[in-house]
Amino acid sequence: MILSINIVENDIFNMLLIAAIYLGIFSVAGLFLVLLERKVAAWFQLRLGPNRVGPWGLLQTMADALKLVSKELTGTIKADKFLYNLAPYFVIISSLMALAVFPFTQEFQAFDINIGIFFLIAISSIGVIGILLGGWASNNKFALIGAMRSGVQTISYELSVGLSLVTMVLLTGTLQLSEIIEVQKSGWLIVQGHIPAIIAFMIYMIAGTAETNRAPFDMVEAESELGAGFHTEYSGMKFAYFFLAEFINMFIIAAIGTTVFFGGWLSPFGITESIPWLGIFWFLGKTFALVFLMMWFRWTFPRLRVDQLLTLEWKYLLPLNLLNIVLMALIVWLGLTIQI
Amino acid sequence: MSYFGDIYKGIKTLLTGMSVTGKVFLNNKNNSITQQYPDNRETLKMFNRFRGEVVMPHNEKNEHTCTGCQKCEIACPNGSIEIIWDRQIDPESGKKKKMIDKHIYHLGMCTMCGLCIEACPTDAILWAQNYENSVYDRTKLTKVLNQPGSKIMPGVED
Numbered sequence: 310m311i312l313s314i315n316i317v318e319n320d321i322f323n324m325l326l327i328a329a330i331y332l333g334i335f336s337v338a339g340l341f342l343v344l345l346e347r348k349v350a351a352w353f354q355l356r357l358g359p360n361r362v363g364p365w366g367l368l369q370t371m372a373d374a375l376k377l378v379s380k381e382l383t384g385t386i387k388a389d390k391f392l393y394n395l396a397p398y399f400v401i402i403s404s405l406m407a408l409a410v411f412p413f414t415q416e417f418q419a420f421d422i423n424i425g426i427f428f429l430i431a432i433s434s435i436g437v438i439g440i441l442l443g444g445w446a447s448n449n450k451f452a453l454i455g456a457m458r459s460g461v462q463t464i465s466y467e468l469s470v471g472l473s474l475v476t477m478v479l480l481t482g483t484l485q486l487s488e489i490i491e492v493q494k495s496g497w498l499i500v501q502g503h504i505p506a507i508i509a510f511m512i513y514m515i516a517g518t519a520e521t522n523r524a525p526f527d528m529v530e531a532e533s534e535l536g537a538g539f540h541t542e543y544s545g546m547k548f549a550y551f552f553l554a555e556f557i558n559m560f561i562i563a564a565i566g567t568t569v570f571f572g573g574w575l576s577p578f579g580i581t582e583s584i585p586w587l588g589i590f591w592f593l594g595k596t597f598a599l600v601f602l603m604m605w606f607r608w609t610f611p612r613l614r615v616d617q618l619l620t621l622e623w624k625y626l627l628p629l630n631l632l633n634i635v636l637m638a639l640i641v642w643l644g645l646t647i648q649i
Numbered sequence: 650m651s652y653f654g655d656i657y658k659g660i661k662t663l664l665t666g667m668s669v670t671g672k673v674f675l676n677n678k679n680n681s682i683t684q685q686y687p688d689n690r691e692t693l694k695m696f697n698r699f700r701g702e703v704v705m706p707h708n709e710k711n712e713h714t715c716t717g718c719q720k721c722e723i724a725c726p727n728g729s730i731e732i733i734w735d736r737q738i739d740p741e742s743g744k745k746k747k748m749i750d751k752h753i754y755h756l757g758m759c760t761m762c763g764l765c766i767e768a769c770p771t772d773a774i775l776w777a778q779n780y781e782n783s784v785y786d787r788t789k790l791t792k793v794l795n796q797p798g799s800k801i802m803p804g805v806e807d
């Protein structure tokens with residue numbers, strides 16, 4: 310399936326069509342990510358995971374989604390109705406918007422702007438407004454604490470995500486995602502930038518996991534202390550939006566990692582260069598490897614305390630990141646990069 | 650330089666943790682502990698210490714080892730056991746002695762505490778490992794543990 314998507318004809322119909330296709334693909338993909346998470350969790354815990362609905366339980370999350378759609382939307386009486394209803398859309402729209410800029414293959418990219426990375430960083434911070442709104446408007450102390458924690462966490466770790474990506478931008482010299490991949494035709498950036506790139510990648514993965522509010526950084530919805538955190542008061546489809554957004558965000562973090570560090574749709578050593586449409590499989594393969602890494606984190610490490618979370622960011626990740634940028638600048642300046 | 654030492658230690662311990670879970674992940678297929686319950690009804694065996702319900706085993710001659718001493722009845726904290734007993738002439742010795750008529754056990758009330766089994770001096774009652782104990786009629790939960798026509802195994806009381 311190759312869609313030659315170019316926003317050359319500035320056609321409203323085309324835009325709607327592309328939007329519908331993206332929404333369709335990614336809401337289904339989000340559901341399967343949930344399923345993957347449950348399966349991986351089960352395997353880590355010596356269980357089997359969902360295996361009743363459909364072959365190997367493949368339709369389990371579809372059934373769950375249908376159940377959620379059919380559920381009543383409840384809420385608190387004293388909630389701020391407008392903000393309360395707005396919050397889930399804020400979260401899901403901001404995560405879906407970020408998907409538009411990824412180059413899945415050479416041609417399959419909906420929106421190739423020249424500030425791609427900047428756009429991604431900006432959009433991924435908007436989601437937190439939705440979380441803050443949700444927590445505030447629910448009028449529930451657990452939701453409020455969860456939302457405030459989310460604010461602290463996202464503001465702190467946003468810095469590390471941004472700076473580790475800036476480190477890589479020093480190498481590429483461009484913010485446009487398609488050009489970043491073009492640069493990597495002479496070696497993936499993690500190879501080109503060797504030591505500082507690897508440090509940047511590690512920092513990116515840690516901070517990225519924190520950005521998506523996943524364990525071990527899931528203080529936002531720490532079940533054991535906050536009920537369900539910021540979405541305590543949401544039910545049915547609104548809850549499903551939050552849930553889906555979390556998984557799409559995970560995909561986005563992994564996809565940025567793939568694009569910036571592992572050459573996006575490029576195949577290793579150019580083995581399938583003659584068949585460009587295979588790029589999508591390389592892209593998804595690398596992305597899912599990173600998603601798996603994040604799931605591996607989740608099912609290995611215990612949750613951090615808030616003070617530990619802030620110590621990790623401000624005392625370790627941030628100074629290391631700044632040093633790393635200097636190191637990368639030196640390497641680029643002295644021409645010590647590895648070019649294949 | 651404990652700062653860099655901490656970083657090194659942190660990364661090392663994180664990797665140790667990940668290798669442990671990674672090994673579990675890779676070996677999962679062979680030793681997954683999940684039971685596929687309704688499917689494996691025929692083969693599923695509960696472990697020995699499982700407490701399903703109290704039963705009184707009988708041998709092939711329909712004999713049990715309950716002397717009717719009522720210790721289990723006294724031990725039960727919630728009165729789940731009732732013993733209906735009688736003094737009858739023992740056909741062998743010709744003496745009058747205490748014998749159980751019915752050893753009644755209310756499974757619906759039992760908390761599976763096991764005190765009755767602890768208390769029994771002749772090990773006449775035991776735990777069974779069955780687990781599908783739900784019924785539609787709660788009178789079915791009142792059970793008579795000694796089988797009809799059963800008698801005490803000779804020599805138990807000596």
Ligand code: SF4
Nearest residue numbers: 725759760762763765
């Ligand atoms: S297990 Fe406990 S509650 Fe049940 S019959 Fe025996 S003593 Fe009573």
Ligand code: SF4
Nearest residue numbers: 715716718719721769
């Ligand atoms: S079951 Fe045991 S304790 Fe209970 S009456 Fe019989 S011999 Fe006594």
